[in-house]
Amino acid sequence: MQNTEEIWSIVDGKQDAYIALSDRVFEMPELNYREVKSATAHAEQLAREGFRVETGIAGLPTAVMGEAGQGGPVIAILGEYDALPELSQAPGVSEHSPLPNQPAGHGCGHNLLGAGAMLAAAAVKDFLAQHGLKGRVRYYGCPAEEGGAGKAFMVKEGAFKDVDIAISWHPAAFAAVTAPVALANTTIDFEFSGKASHAAAAPHLGRSALDAAELMNVGVNYMREHMPSDARIHYAYLDAGGIAPNVVQAKAKLRYVVRAIAVSEVHELLARVRKIADGAALMTETTLTSEVVSAMSSLLGNTPLEDAMQRNLDRLGPPPFDAEDVAFARRMQQTVTPAHIETAFRRAGLPVSDFPLCDRIAPKDVPGPTMMGSTDVGDVSWAVPTVQARGATYTIGTPGHSWQLTAHGQSPLAHKGMVHVAKAMAGVAVDVLVEPELLRQTKADFAERLAKTPYKPLLPDDAKPPFHLF
Structure with a gap:
């Protein structure tokens, strides 16, 4: 004392x-x-x-x-x-x-x-x-x-x-x-690359990275019903490809944070999120790269x-x-x-x-x-x-x-x-x-x-x- x-x-x-x-x-x-x-x-x-x-x-x-x-x-x-x-x-x-x-x-x-x-x-x-x-x-x-x-x-x-x-x-x-x-977490960036084109005159020549990003978000949002209730997933647009709606956007970038109680659960959820991102790229015929930004146990x-x-x-x-x-x-x-x-x-x-x-x-x-x-x-x-x-x-x-x-x-x-x-x-x-x-x-x-x-x-x-x- x-x-x-x-x-x-x-x-x-x-x-x-x-x-x-x-x-x-x-x-x-x-x-x-x-x-x-x-x-x-x-x-x-x-x-x-x-x-x-x-x-x-x-x-x-x-x-x-x-x-x-x-x-x-x-x-x-x-x-x-x-x-x-x-x-x-x-x-x-x-x-x-x-x-x-x-x-x-x-x-x-x-x-x-x-x-x-x-x-x-x-x-x-x-x-x-x-x-x-x-x-x-x-x-x-x-x-x-x-x-x-x-x-x-x-x-x-x-x-x-x-x-x-x-x-x-x-x-x-x-x-x-x-x-x-x-919550353990991983922050990861997903970047989609496509092909730009005139959205009215030649839309068939474009491959929209923005579409890929939106499809990824939709997929992850559907996944929320099928993950642990104490886990969390958040996202933000870092780059939506531009401000011109008459251009098929050739690039888009998302930042995701995946959180869960256990490190093993983060790994499992992140693997599922990656599959959804791959699927979005496949559907839009775009290419995908990803990078882990940070992570915490x-x-x-x-x-x-x-x-x-x-x-x-x-x-x-x-x-x-x-x-x-x-x-x-x-x-x-x-x-x-x-x-x-x-x-x-x-x-x-x-x-x-x-x-x-x-x-x-x-x-x-x-x-x-x-x-x-x-x-x-x-x-x-x-x-x-x-x-x-x-x-x-x-x-x-x-x-x-x-x-x-x-x-x-x-x-x-x-x-x-x-x-x-x-x-x-x-x-x-x-x-x-x-x-x-x-x-x-x-x-x-x-x-x-x-x-x-x-x-x-x-x-x-x-x-x-x-x-x-x-």
């Missing part, structure tokens, strides 16, 4: 610099693999803290790593700082107010995620030094979580090969241990680490929100429906309340959500024992990937939630460093799970990072 309170005190003493870092990154939102300014800001803060800094790790220009300490176990704390397209929003405003000349926005709170993770790492660094303990803490600044699978490429290149445990978090409505449930749990995270959160209690935070949250709740709010409580395993902010720690043993997304933390969890927390940084009912979430990005309540979860992460790291039995149990749990289900990455061996995803 004394160690716990000490590490929390260190976090409190450092918070101002990391709130400022979060706010800086919020003001310069950058998309996948283009997080040049954000990565630089993180590297500069690591240097100020006295970390040994490396940039461009794993061949990713916007990936950074800072290490402190000597010998002993290696604790990795993972951060992110990529933004999302089309989610520009003025902060602290409870109405949709995009910022001029800034189309991107931090609609998933990654400005907070990176800064909060580094705050935890910096506190652990000081704890190690003050107690003369053997051990190393690393902050990994990981690019392109939003579909770019930055961490999956980092795992592929061995960036975590000597790490003993990994810790991360994500902004949320409630403070909680993150359930180790996420599902999450592998670790019970000892999850229990340690729950203990830290339970000791902390909820974030210290004040009356102004509550007033802002009530305004934000006016922008969503009652269904949004009820769903948030249900997913957290808590009874519905009219209080708009997290006022308790969510229970750990809530059944996994029936609807979920994906994360490249999944691949890290198969390479090293991993735990994640949820940090209460936004109003209950706020939709993910929305202007409302972006609006929270520089709010005092978001800052409080970020500092709160940094304490929980730092607490888990210290527990592992001072309790050899916890580390032993963690590794035993990891080895047992891997023995039952070996890691089979979805990324092909020849896959390259999609530096121009958006």
Whole structure:
């Protein structure tokens, strides 16, 4: 308990610099693999803290790593700082107010995620030094979580090969241990090539790539009835071939995301999608090429680490929100429906309340959500024992990937939630460093799970990072 309170005190003493870092990154939102300014800001803060800094790790220009300490176990704390397209929003405003000349926005709170993770790492660094303990803490600044699978490429290149445990978090409505449930996925581009012709004078000479793309989409939509109910398939047109309807379009390009609970299910569904694409090309007498853009695995749990995270959160209690935070949250709740709010409580395993902010720690043993997304933390969890927390940084009912979430990005309540979860992460790291039995149990749990289900990455061996995803 004394160690716990000490590490929390260190976090409190450092918070101002990391709130400022979060706010800086919020003001310069950058998309996948283009997080040049954000990565630089993180590297500069690591240097100020006295970390040994490396940039461009794993061949990713916007990936950074800072290490402190000597010998002993290696604790990795993972951060992110990529933004999302089309989610520009003025902060602290409870109405949709995009910022001029800034189309991107931090609609998933990654400005907070990176800064909060580094705050935890910096506190652990000081704890190690003050107690003369053997051990190393690393902050990994990981690019392109939003579909770019930055961490999956980092795992592929061995960036975590000597790490003993990994810790991360994500902004949320409630403070909680993150359930180790996420959809594995593959993002793949399908490009059809045909023959252009005059659509009126010589339609018989044309072979429409656009027809092929549309037939593929129709085929996949019919397939939806015959796939697992918790799987997901999404698509978007990257190139519809042109804007002239009197031309038979000679090219068309689609991007598909195929998701499922198990990696094996992704492989099975992707094989079926490929057959449909081949059929569309056959029907239209076009040619087809495809390329895997990115891929992410599902999450592998670790019970000892999850229990340690729950203990830290339970000791902390909820974030210290004040009356102004509550007033802002009530305004934000006016922008969503009652269904949004009820769903948030249900997913957290808590009874519905009219209080708009997290006022308790969510229970750990809530059944996994029936609807979920994906994360490249999944691949890290198969390479090293991993735990994640949820940090209460936004109003209950706020939709993910929305202007409302972006609006929270520089709010005092978001800052409080970020500092709160940094304490929980730092607490888990210290527990592992001072309790050899916890580390032993963690590794035993990891080895047992891997023995039952070996890691089979979805990324092909020849896959390259999609530096121009958006």
